[in-house]
Amino acid sequence: MDQTTERMGCDLHSHTQASDGMNRPSENVQLAFERGLGALAITDHDTVAGVEEALQAGERLNMVVVPGVEISTMAGGTDIHVLGYYVDYRDPVFLERLAELRRTREQRNARIIDKLQELGIELTMEEVIKGLGRQLEPDESIGRPHIADALVLKGHALHLRDAFDRYLAQGAAAYVPQPRIHPKEACEWIREAGGVPVLAHPGLYGDDGLVREVIQAAAFKGIEVYHSDHEAPDELRYLAMAKEYGLIVTAGSDYHGERQGQVFHGDIGSRQVPMQVLEQLQQARAKS
CATH class of the missing domain: 1.10.150.650 (DNA polymerase; domain 1)
Structure with missing residues (x-):
């Protein structure tokens, strides 16, 4: 039997050395394989530099790798992260837009x-x-x-x-705010690159009113209900919100690897959704 049919879970949020993760992309894929996952998304901050290596590792292991990105945006004075799945990671317009975000980060x-x-x-x-x-x-x-x-x-x-x-951190001695685009613009970039925009970890923003405003303003197709920093009450609220707005329910560990003996935010596979969610994302992509 094909291994991808035996492996039923998807972790749709992980970071690699291409941004602020500790592992190479292929190492993330290997870990996901060892944990019995059927799919892993590579979603580095404002870059798709790790996608190609991860896809090659997925081919070797007969495991699904979802090409993705996590774009840093701002709304209502709060940092909002936008996940993009199945983006064309070679699209020159998209690559230049991400490069501009990284230049701003460097400044x-x-x-x-x-x-x-x-x-x-x-x-x-x-x-x-x-x-x-x-x-x-x-x-x-x-x-x-x-x-x-x-x-x-x-x-x-x-x-x-x-x-x-x-x-x-915000408010700390050396904190510097970073100019960011609005989530609506990030969603447009992702759609124009052939991808599906999903709102990342809404529980981290501390303001469900703002979450609703952002969902209504930007054409999100999904919401990350299950995240390593979400508690059970958060999951229930965002499940209800997903149903209310007709959004795809996703899950992600937000794995960054191990720093100083501690795994951030959660270990690969600690948050999962069924493989059928990939079909939902692909359908949403086709309709965009």
Whole structure:
């Protein structure tokens, strides 16, 4: 029997070294295979640089890999993340749009480093990149978790969460807001690249009124009901919201790998939906 028919679960949210994950894309796929999953989505922040390697690993293992992305946006003063599934990861217009988002992120990173230096912390972006322990590849995205790792390494924070709480989180000493597009624009980009837009982890925004506003303003096709940072009451609320707005129900671990002995946000496969959800996404894609 084909292994993909035996394996019934999908984890539709994972990150790799292409953004702020710790593993190579092929390593994520291997882990998903070992956990018995039937499908894994690669959804790095503002880049699709890890998709090709993941697809090749999926072919070797006879396992479904969904090409995806997670685009950083803002609405109502809150960071909102938009997942895109089955995007054409070679579309030149889409690639240039993502590149512009990464350039904006690089400018923000430079301002964070400046603020840290003003606080008396001797840290450079070269040191942050050196902390990766490897060469930075084209189209990879450097983010705050990498800066946090460098702060821990240099003894300015106890661990990743401490680095965010003291320096990098909103309201912290070295926080710098980043100009972002609206979720509606991200949904349009994803649809124009042949993909399906899904609202990521709504429970993290702390404002269901805003979640409803965003759903109504942007043409989402799905909502991530099951996420590593959602509790059971969150899942019930967003299941009801999915039914109300006719949205596809998705699930994702938001796996980033292991940092300083801790897995962020959840381990691969810790949140799953049935393989049939892939059919729903493909149908939504065909209708777009």
